[in-house]
Amino acid sequence: MSSSIKKIGVLTSGGDSPGMNAAIRSVVRTCAFYNIECLGIYRGFQGMIEGDFKEMGPRSVNNIINKGGTILKSARSKEFMTVEGRKKAYEHLKNAGIDALVVIGGDGTFTGSMVFNSEFNFPVIGIPGTIDNDIFGTSHTLGFDTALNTVVDCIDKIRDTASSHNRLFLVEVMGRDAGHIALNAGIGAGAEEILIPEENLGLERLLESLKRSKTSGKSSSIVVIAEGDKIGKNVFELKDYIEENLTEYDVRVSVLGHVQRGGSPSCFDRVLASRLGVKAVEALLEGKSNFMVGLLNDEVSLTPFEQAVKSHSEIDLELLRVSDIMST
Numbered sequence: 423m424s425s426s427i428k429k430i431g432v433l434t435s436g437g438d439s440p441g442m443n444a445a446i447r448s449v450v451r452t453c454a455f456y457n458i459e460c461l462g463i464y465r466g467f468q469g470m471i472e473g474d475f476k477e478m479g480p481r482s483v484n485n486i487i488n489k490g491g492t493i494l495k496s497a498r499s500k501e502f503m504t505v506e507g508r509k510k511a512y513e514h515l516k517n518a519g520i521d522a523l524v525v526i527g528g529d530g531t532f533t534g535s536m537v538f539n540s541e542f543n544f545p546v547i548g549i550p551g552t553i554d555n556d557i558f559g560t561s562h563t564l565g566f567d568t569a570l571n572t573v574v575d576c577i578d579k580i581r582d583t584a585s586s587h588n589r590l591f592l593v594e595v596m597g598r599d600a601g602h603i604a605l606n607a608g609i610g611a612g613a614e615e616i617l618i619p620e621e622n623l624g625l626e627r628l629l630e631s632l633k634r635s636k637t638s639g640k641s642s643s644i645v646v647i648a649e650g651d652k653i654g655k656n657v658f659e660l661k662d663y664i665e666e667n668l669t670e671y672d673v674r675v676s677v678l679g680h681v682q683r684g685g686s687p688s689c690f691d692r693v694l695a696s697r698l699g700v701k702a703v704e705a706l707l708e709g710k711s712n713f714m715v716g717l718l719n720d721e722v723s724l725t726p727f728e729q730a731v732k733s734h735s736e737i738d739l740e741l742l743r744v745s746d747i748m749s750t
């Protein structure tokens with residue numbers, strides 16, 4: 423492939439997610455395959471501002487495909503939000519001879535990249551990395567599948583106590599403003615009810631459903647709640663509310679937290695990261711810029727950054743229906 427691009431910089435930015443290392447590995451090795459130099463940029467845009475770069479050859483990414491987190495570290499840079507900060511970053515890239523960037527992160531990363539591209543006409547391609555799966559233009563973001571497996575594993579364990587003590591557990595999961603983790607992991611873990619921001623179940627309906635499940639003979643229950651749910655009560659207030667209104671229930675709360683962001687990536691995330699990394703480098707070599715690579719109908723495809731950040735990926739309404747039927 424003949425291209426004017428001879429050196430590519432790669433960085434991870436925003437919240438880390440399992441599969442980021444596999445994506446770095448893929449970008450580095452694809453560069454090597456096409457005889458392009460690759461520089462790793464530490465701590466996202468902040469490292470770009472400070473010129474914190476390191477040469478990366480194919481052997482520098484040995485034994486990282488199975489590692490969670492990001493070997494390049496990640497940061498949310500306030501300085502990159504200023505014109506002066508971005509100018510510094512551009513100077514460092516030029517001095518290091520970097521012609522193009524692959525950025526791995528979420529919508530904040532892509533928004534920053536778009537601004538940078540518009541100011542300096544600097545080629546950038548993005549890879550979606552976040553457990554939240556909230557980015558338009560891809561059915562799966564890196565880390566989502568691993569996070570689902572972690573959540574299901576945790577709830578399976580919680581179920582042992584729920585069932586042994588005839589309890590109701592409220593399990594809060596991450597997802598920022600989106601309910602993808604809650605909905606998918608909730609179905610996978612056999613939750614009684616799933617509360618997500620995209621669909622307001624309402625307190626009355628929740629109580630009705632819990633009453634029904636008691637009278638239908640269930641002795642224990644799991645309710646999965648997305649952290650961004652808008653039911654009007656946080657998970658601890660919800661516990662008190664349920665215990666006040668349904669005295670037959672003994673309720674416990676478990677907030678899973680950052681355990682969902684760590685760990686070895688699933689096979690799905692490793693394969694996805696490998697595919698997206700190849701496509702990101704090839705897109706740059708073909709002269710493309712300002713796109714996110716993603717997976718649509720199991721095909722790797724490109725979505726303009728502008729579209730990727732403007733809309734969020736939609737909740738699958740069919741999953742809500744399935745969840746309703748399963749709680750019968």
Ligand code: F6P
Nearest residue numbers: 437552553554596597598649683
């Ligand atoms: O975007 C990933 C995510 O883990 C969200 O699910 C969560 O709301 C947020 O990041 C937590 O951010 P922090 O690690 O900065 O507290």
